[in-house]
Amino acid sequence: METLITGLTIFVLAIYVGVEIIVKVPPTLHTPLMSGSNAISGITAVGAVISAGSGQSDVATWLGFGALILATTNVVGGFVVTHRMLGMFKKKH
Amino acid sequence: MRENLINLTYLFASLLFILGLKGLGHPRSAVKGNLLGAFGMFIAIAATLVDRRVLSFELIAFGLAIGSVLGTVMAIKVQMTAMPQLVALFNGLGGVASTFVAGAALYEAQQPSTQQQLLQAIGAGGGPELHFLVATVAAGIVGTVTFTGSVVAFAKLQEIFDWPGFTGVQVLNGLLVAASLGLGVWITVEPSALNVFWMLTLVAGTLGFFLVVPIGGADMPVVIALLNSYSGIAAAASGFVLQNNVLIISGALVGASGIILTQNMCKAMNRSLANVMFAKLGPKAGGSSADEVYGGRVKSTTAEEVAMILESASRVVIVPGYGLAVSQAQHAVRDLTQILEDRGVLVEFAIHPVAGRMPGHMNVLLAEAEIDYDKMKEMDEINPTFGQVDVALVIGANDVVNPLARTDPKSPIAGMPILDVDHARTVIIMKRSLSPGFAGIPNPLFAADNTLMFYGDGKKALLDLNAALKAL
Numbered sequence: 001m002e003t004l005i006t007g008l009t010i011f012v013l014a015i016y017v018g019v020e021i022i023v024k025v026p027p028t029l030h031t032p033l034m035s036g037s038n039a040i041s042g043i044t045a046v047g048a049v050i051s052a053g054s055g056q057s058d059v060a061t062w063l064g065f066g067a068l069i070l071a072t073t074n075v076v077g078g079f080v081v082t083h084r085m086l087g088m089f090k091k092k093h
Numbered sequence: 094m095r096e097n098l099i100n101l102t103y104l105f106a107s108l109l110f111i112l113g114l115k116g117l118g119h120p121r122s123a124v125k126g127n128l129l130g131a132f133g134m135f136i137a138i139a140a141t142l143v144d145r146r147v148l149s150f151e152l153i154a155f156g157l158a159i160g161s162v163l164g165t166v167m168a169i170k171v172q173m174t175a176m177p178q179l180v181a182l183f184n185g186l187g188g189v190a191s192t193f194v195a196g197a198a199l200y201e202a203q204q205p206s207t208q209q210q211l212l213q214a215i216g217a218g219g220g221p222e223l224h225f226l227v228a229t230v231a232a233g234i235v236g237t238v239t240f241t242g243s244v245v246a247f248a249k250l251q252e253i254f255d256w257p258g259f260t261g262v263q264v265l266n267g268l269l270v271a272a273s274l275g276l277g278v279w280i281t282v283e284p285s286a287l288n289v290f291w292m293l294t295l296v297a298g299t300l301g302f303f304l305v306v307p308i309g310g311a312d313m314p315v316v317i318a319l320l321n322s323y324s325g326i327a328a329a330a331s332g333f334v335l336q337n338n339v340l341i342i343s344g345a346l347v348g349a350s351g352i353i354l355t356q357n358m359c360k361a362m363n364r365s366l367a368n369v370m371f372a373k374l375g376p377k378a379g380g381s382s383a384d385e386v387y388g389g390r391v392k393s394t395t396a397e398e399v400a401m402i403l404e405s406a407s408r409v410v411i412v413p414g415y416g417l418a419v420s421q422a423q424h425a426v427r428d429l430t431q432i433l434e435d436r437g438v439l440v441e442f443a444i445h446p447v448a449g450r451m452p453g454h455m456n457v458l459l460a461e462a463e464i465d466y467d468k469m470k471e472m473d474e475i476n477p478t479f480g481q482v483d484v485a486l487v488i489g490a491n492d493v494v495n496p497l498a499r500t501d502p503k504s505p506i507a508g509m510p511i512l513d514v515d516h517a518r519t520v521i522i523m524k525r526s527l528s529p530g531f532a533g534i535p536n537p538l539f540a541a542d543n544t545l546m547f548y549g550d551g552k553k554a555l556l557d558l559n560a561a562l563k564a565l
Binding site: 001004012014018019022023025026027028030032034035038041042045046047048049050053054056057059060061065067068069071072074075076077078079080081082085086089 | 107110111113114115117118119120123124126127128130131133134137138141142144146147148149150152153155156157159160161163164165167168169171173176179180183184186187189190191193194196197198200201203204222224317318321324325327328329331332333334335336337338339340341342343344345346347348349350351353354357444446449451452453454456457460461463465466467469471
């Protein structure tokens with residue numbers, strides 16, 4: 001029960017922080033914001049590493065392996081494409 | 094000790110994610126912000142490798158390598174016009190990964206040789222604790238809905254699939270929601286029935302499919318933003334399953350971001366989320382017909398005439414719509430801007446929030462064509478100034494400049510915030526024909542006294558216009 005309450009506390013506070021930061025992002029950058037935050041949601045790769053590496057059960061290992069490939073694609077692709085897009089936003093002098 | 098070190102690294106990674114998102118608040122700091130986020134992800138994954146549960150590294154290295162190559166190739170190959178598809182696809186991958194992680198945890202919880210950290214998740218009665226199971230069910234449902242919903246969104250945006258569903262699809266969706274909740278309860282009561290988890294993902298997957306099937310065209314930005322939020326919520330749910338704070342924090346950040354963008358998009362169309370998801374937009378009975386609105390009052394023009402009007406203007410505002418992206422005319426627009434600026438004309442871009450197929454899409458397309466981000470103006474910023482605009486040049490946009498939104502409370506777009514281009518001295522509409530936009534209604538702007546219709550395909554018409562301007 002205690003871990004649940006801690007988790008919920010963190011969850012609610014993080015949502016609040018997220019809202020405060022995101023409302024300040026100008027519409028011009030909303031697409032990079034989506035692809036960048038999307039890359040962050042690939043954090044599930046952390047869970048996949050644990051499942052794939054723990055060798056507890058065969059099914060869990062292979063599920064973890066699958067999750068790891070998918071989440072890593074999400075993470076790497078998301079950050080790279082965001083970087084590519086942001087490189088286009090320039091100001092001429 | 095090792096656990097503490099890992100958790101402190103996770104805390105640092107979470108901080109980097111927050112700072113990274115904050116960096117996206119301005120084009121100047123955005124590149125650095127994104128790199129901070131990527132660095133945060135790197136150290137979070139690196140810290141996980143020293144977790145004492147991780148015993149075999151070959152499989153992990155292999156998985157990381159495959160994913161990195163796939164992700165990089167997709168990110169480098171993608172066209173900017175296809176960005177909504179790619180983001181949809183990545184959302185889906187993240188979602189289904191969360192489902193797998195939750196499923197794996199459910200399998201591990203059945204193992205008799207449960208290790209220390211899993212003991213925390215095990216109640217006095219020997220079975221997994223209720224909140225562990227609830228989180229597993231949540232990750233299973235949300236993750237799979239995100240996955241199939243994103244695949245449908247991808248297929249629709251890629252135009253390989255455009256089945257609008259059937260009448261009563263919402264009834265089916267209601268049943269599917271009930272069925273997945275029922276299966277979820279079953280799992281919490283009988284956690285050893287592992288097959289039920291896969292039945293749950295099957296039902297939730299079908300739900301995701303049929304939720305997105307009826308949605309199309311101009312409503313896509315809302316769906317993409319919503320799925321973005323779901324992928325975050327799924328990650329947070331798997332964080333509750335694994336009791337892992339960095340997953341909870343990152344998932345919450347992404348969930349919040351997606352929800353805000355979803356709300357923005359809905360506000361920009363003056364529709365509720367429920368209306369976008371469950372209702373069909375279309376002309377209602379009693380609206381004026383195209384003949385009544387246009388009848389003999391539409392004036393058409395030529396490239397030469399438009400060139401002369403633009404040449405004598407001092408302030409021009411270009412309103413790009415999705416039609417511009419479809420005809421790949423961004424670079425022609427950039428050339429037009431250049432020609433006009435060389436002649437001392439002030440050129441700006443007025444961008445409606447739903448101009449592209451995802452939030453901010455139009456800005457990326459213009460940025461790709463090397464148009465200065467300072468020239469891209471938001472609706473609220475530019476609307477009060479249209480009275481001082483000599484020429485508003487509308488390229489491939491329709492509903493977002495339809496004054497009926499302000500004047501006709503019965504119109505399907507009533508109350509939708511629009512760009513007030515009709516207040517400009519002259520309005521030039523570049524469009525293939527008088528055909529209606531997504532809302533399916535005629536646009537009285539096209540027949541207004543100060544409006545000229547410049548018919549043609551976006552790119553070709555712009556090239557003609559540029560040639561005519563150079564010839565002046």
